[in-house]
Amino acid sequence: MVQRFRVTRATVERWVDDGRLPCERDHRGRRRFRQADVDAFRWLARSTRNLDRVRSERKKRQEAVRQVRLEAPELGASDAARFLGYASPISVWRLANAGKLPFTLNERGRRRFARAELERFKARNGAPKRGRPNAVCGESVSVGAGLSEAATPSLARCLQPKRARVGADL
Structure with a gap:
């Protein structure tokens, strides 16, 4: 089989x-x-056509497995991030490191988050804020409107004209 289909043994398994x-x-x-x-x-x-059908069936099975995992009493970092609405488990790790989200370690040393704690956190904090909170580029804000350039360095950077690259023909 491996030689006939030119795949590895693991693929056939x-x-x-x-x-x-x-x-x-x-x-x-x-x-x-x-x-x-x-x-x-x-x-x-x-x-x-059959490959597309097989792939769609596999995706449905994977989604069903994810839903079952989200119903578990304890979740891993990836599932906790999905439950809370974050795009990445890194956000959950940061919350845990800051002490805002309690966790336990399993026998393999991985963080496990109690579903009840995640529900409390979600009820208390709501949906996560998207994007960068300090990004102000692209907004039409004038510096003279009570904002000093020293107080808002990111705004000052946005208002500066773009410099031409050295050696670039414009």
């Missing part, structure tokens, strides 16, 4: 585990494939 390629085991536990199953699988693998 994954196809079998996913149920895409049926096989039987012999008395020594080795996988045995029927020629009809291999031919049918080869036809499925060549058909793009």
